[in-house]
């Protein structure tokens with residue numbers, strides 16, 4: 279039986295942070311052994327918000343692949359590629375745009391949210407409204423069954439399924455109805471307590487040195503009720519504690535929980551433990567990163583090879599698509 283397909287993409291719009299690692303990349307990595315995985319840099323999607331200042335896209339592109347490889351993606355197992363190098367994505371996007379009712383796009387909650395969030399970026403464009411149509415093309419091009427993404431992407435996935443359903447109904451049933459695969463880890467908070475994001479300037483990057491790590495964790499908000507060392511704290515509302523749950527051994531986490539509640543441990547000592555744990559977690563990733571950063575030719579070759587392979591699959595899909603549409 280044919281293997282099932284996994285497809286996912288990430289926009290190259292800045293540096294990789296811990297939220298990317300736990301929310302997405304670990305999920306991608308764990309799927310590699312069981313599925314045919316297609317992972318790509320969604321540089322056209324990046325353009326929907328960065329069209330005025332495009333340099334960030336090029337600057338982030340190769341480094342994003344460096345980070346993926348460092349986080350455990352394996353080009354022997356997964357196909358790693360760049361969206362804009364495969365023009366078939368544009369053609370499928372155009373064909374899908376013919377059958378996508380405007381209402382589906384206008385009602386999309388992610389669209390409305392992003393429009394507000396990106397306030398200063400003027401995203402009242404045709405391309406931005408069509409963002410989920412391009413995403414549907416990305417996924418269905420490889421007949422994706424599963425799409426590992428963050429929770430914010432679920433409405434987009436719903437539109438992909440609607441488009442696939444409509445296409446299958448109008449022409450012939452050639453596309454699967456893809457499902458989102460959500461990571462178990464909740465959205466990671468940033469050092470200011472909001473969702474970790476490059477645009478909030480609150481992220482811990484995988485490239486951060488120990489000094490930077492210490493400074494950032496040092497700034498993190500703990501339980502706001504715990505004003506003094508002698509005050510007992512509530513780990514359930516503490517950002518630092520939410521990190522301990524990810525990085526620290528369960529028995530130590532239990533100990534911290536207990537000691538915090540009876541003011542047995544202070545926030546600064548608690549943060550020191552965390553700094554050490556995050557540093558240990560990042561050490562092997564950073565070691566690989568240093569290797570790839572000094573062997574960029576190798577990385578570029580991996581991307582070229584992956585793109586070639588993906589293009590072959592895309593070309594086959596497009597032959598089928600043109601045939602069933604009759605154009």
Ligand code: TRP
Pocket residue numbers: 285286287288289320323412413416417425427431434
């Ligand atoms: N919209 C996704 C994000 O912002 C990126 C993306 C583009 C994507 N095309 C995709 C994700 C296809 C999964 C599948 O994270």
